[in-house]
Amino acid sequence: MPHLDLADCSLWYVQKGEGPDIVWIPGGDNVAEDWGDQIAAFAGTHRNTAFDPRGAGRTRSHHPPPWSIADMARDCADLIRAVCKPPVYVAGLSMGSFVTLQMAVDFPKLVRCAIPMGTAAKPTGFCRDWMISEVEFRKAGGSMSPDFAVHHYGAFMYPSEVLGNDELWYRLKPFIERSYGERESEHLIAQWQACIDFDVEERLKHCEVPVHVIGFSQDLQAPPSLGRRAAELAPKGKFHLLAGLGHLSLAGHSPDTVNSEIRKILENH
Numbered sequence: 001m002p003h004l005d006l007a008d009c010s011l012w013y014v015q016k017g018e019g020p021d022i023v024w025i026p027g028g029d030n031v032a033e034d035w036g037d038q039i040a041a042f043a044g045t046h047r048n049t050a051f052d053p054r055g056a057g058r059t060r061s062h063h064p065p066p067w068s069i070a071d072m073a074r075d076c077a078d079l080i081r082a083v084c085k086p087p088v089y090v091a092g093l094s095m096g097s098f099v100t101l102q103m104a105v106d107f108p109k110l111v112r113c114a115i116p117m118g119t120a121a122k123p124t125g126f127c128r129d130w131m132i133s134e135v136e137f138r139k140a141g142g143s144m145s146p147d148f149a150v151h152h153y154g155a156f157m158y159p160s161e162v163l164g165n166d167e168l169w170y171r172l173k174p175f176i177e178r179s180y181g182e183r184e185s186e187h188l189i190a191q192w193q194a195c196i197d198f199d200v201e202e203r204l205k206h207c208e209v210p211v212h213v214i215g216f217s218q219d220l221q222a223p224p225s226l227g228r229r230a231a232e233l234a235p236k237g238k239f240h241l242l243a244g245l246g247h248l249s250l251a252g253h254s255p256d257t258v259n260s261e262i263r264k265i266l267e268n269h
Contacts, residue, residue, distance in 0.1 A: 027094025065190030
């Protein structure tokens with residue numbers, strides 16, 4: 001689990017397994033290890049690589065914010081060239097799904113198939129307004145106690161099945177706390193502002209990379225209609241809707257359901 005020294009950052013990554021390459025890109029506030037359920041499921045058939053994006057974990061940017069999704073895609077492209085055998089499968093969630101789409105339009109020769117989950121070609125409506133309000137809250141000096149942050153973000157991460165099931169909630173609560181309990185406002189602002197500014201709608205219309213968008217029916221952060229639109233824009237796009245799942249159900253809640261859908265996509269490419 002080394003650092004890869006790049007021109008703009010020192011990128012922390014993990015790699016496990018052998019076979020065709022899958023690169024897993026975390027969402028905002030998340031790190032490489034948060035793909036544990038996926039890496040464990042695919043390590044027997046694929047080489048899995050994941051990294052900490054700028055603003056989270058052990059990656060260190062050589063330049064202060066602002067950063068863009070395009071910056072993060074360049075980090076990912078450099079990682080693929082250095083430690084993978086392209087073209088590779090690229091899968092990402094939330095902010096990582098934006099990076100996945102950016103990879104498909106900026107570096108199509110490196111991407112065999114893109115699998116963005118909980119995504120949008122351009123955040124609009126509630127999705128965009130919510131992120132703006134979070135950024136403005138932080139810029140104004142606002143902060144959340146760790147306990148409040150766990151419950152605030154937990155409601156956006158998981159569906160009502162988790163929130164209404166005491167056993168599930170207390171099993172997943174430590175994971176939520178690790179990711180969201182305490183966040184440095186500067187880095188949170190930098191990641192979320194990059195998401196607010198993200199827009200590949202026009203470029204997706206000319207993207208020749210297969211784009212398999214996975215949406216979740218109870219996703220509050222990225223309502224599935226936004227993902228469906230992204231899939232419809234891409235000439236080789238397809239939308240997959242998973243019922244009863246929330247934005248981060250692939251971690252801890254229902255990973256087998258998500259992994260099964262991903263495996264079907266990989267088998268077709």
